[in-house]
Amino acid sequence: MRVLVAMSGGVDSSVAAARLVAEGHEVVGVHLALNRNPEAYRSGSRGCCSLEDSLDARRVADTLGIPFYVWDFSERFHADVVEDFLAEYAAGRTPNPCLRCNEKIKFAAVLDRGIALGFDAVATGHYARLEWAGDEARLYRAADAAKDQSYVLGVLTQEQLRHSLFPLYGTEKPQVRAEAAALGLRVASKPDSHDICFISDGDTAGFLNRALGERDGEIVDTAGAVVGHHSGHHQFTVGQRKGLRLGVPAADGRPRYVLGITPATNTVVVGPREGLSVSVIDAIRPTWAVAAPRLGTWRGLVQVRAHGAAMPCSVTAGGEGVRIVLDDAAQGIAPGQAAVLYDGDLVVGAATIAETG
Template sequence: MRIVAAMSGGVDSAVAAARMLDAGHDVVGVHLALSQSAATLRESARGCCTIEDAGDARRVADRLGIPFYVWDMAERFRADVVDDFVSEYQAGRTPNPCLRCNERIKFAGLLDKALALGFDGVATGHYAQIVETPQGRELHRAVDPAKDQSYVLGVLTADQLAAAHFPLGDTTKPQIRAEAAERGFAVAKKPDSHDICFIADGDTRGWLTERLGEQPGPIVDTDGEVVGEHAGAYGYTVGQRRGLGLKVPRADHAKRYVVGVEPQRRTVVVGTADLLGVDLIEADRLRWCGAAPEGEQAYGVQLRAHGEELPGRARVDEQGRLVVRLAERTRGVAPGQSVVLYAGTRVVGSGTITGARRADRDASES
């Protein structure tokens, strides 16, 4: 097969490209230029897509003896990922830009362009597995639970999975680094990128303030009493405890968390930890990694990229929304986050959370 290997300049995508070549495929390396003003060097382990990263990817391609190209997708990345990130926070939601990037850039923009140019598929360095079945390809968790990235791939459709390749899913990260060293790749010891790639210093609130300006307002408790002030409700997310700067402590000195963000009123609501527990979640923008499931079924439910899998049941209601009921309450579920459903290790699909609350257990069990 003719394969485009997405090469970020890191160790994972380097080994992924090498493994596809070893498997006998005709491989072309492609680095995505996602920044309209790419930095020359990384500031830290955060971030990616610097000129340094492009150079690292090119050196790996040269060592492998494969063609290498840089595809400029900066404008599309800004519109589909960065601008979406800003507008979601401005609306009081907490987005996951990695899912949006996979959905709209790597497996829409990149894959669509590759197929249009006559390639058969795209290979990436994601830690996940593709399993061939009589019903079609399935997306499964990686064998290394510490590196599993199936959550951020839960936005892929069956058609996209048909042309996707994840050659690292059966290997642990230490093994990948050892293999890179054996192959003579200079990136073998290169630090992993993490957090949000386009916020290199990790200061999300400061980054948002630069783009949205200060929008001061009150921080109130659940009784409506003003207990602090903020410079922008967009800088807060449900479940947050640090950085609140509250001026009025509770009489019992209990810790308080963000329990609500109301950007229209420029208000942040705080409360005690017991108010964060929810077990009923609703989501829209559904994406199925195969045929859409029918009726209500039991699933494993994951709410964060590195969160634990929770038992629950889910169904699609008459309005086309995903309704998930967890077996136990969990904390810090915010609108804008993604909920991904699993059947064993198989990824069933995902949705974007629109709301979360406590189910009326007493009424349902009486």
């Protein structure tokens, strides 16, 4: 099989490539140049798109004896991921750019080009399990629960999954590092990437301020009384507690949290923790990882954060949206987040949270 491996320069994608070579596949490595910001290409950048990363990926490819290329997807990445990120925050929502990158870049743009070039599949170093049931490719959680990345892959369609490979599916991270060391790969002890790759200094609020500008607004309590001021609603997300800088303490002395954001008036609403309780989630733009959409009402699990717990729920899905009713109320669920639906460990699909109640 001809396999295109997306090599980030980290240990996971490096070992994924090594395993495919050992299995006898025709493997080609490709590093994605995604960021137009020169700061993200400095040595030691906090994300996964630095010059150092591309050089690490090339050295691994040389060690494995496979062809290696760098593909410039910076324009599409900016349009589909960065601009989407900014638009969501401007609208008072909380997006997940890594999930959007998987959906729009790694398993759309790269897969499309790879198929056009005659490759059979795209492989990555994500921790998730892919099994076949007849002609259906089924995505499951990884064996290592601490590293499971099925959530950020939940937006993939059945057609994309049929052309995907996740060679690390049954492995825990210490084993991956040991394997890399045994192969003589310099990335064996390289730290994991973290933060948002296109925000090189990790200052998300500063990045949003520079891109969206500052505009004075009010922070109000649930009764409408002004308790503080801010310089832009995009600096906040539902469930936030720190950094509110409130000028008026709560009457009961308890901490307050962001309960809601109104972009039209540039207003942020704060209140007690119990105000974050959510039992109903309405989500839009569903995508289905399984071959047939799960329409109607069914029992399942929903996860709303990359490392969050899967919550038992009832799901009612139609053509345009999904209503999720949680068995037990949860807190801090923000519009814009992805709701990934599971049947046990099987990923069923995903949708974008529009409203909660």
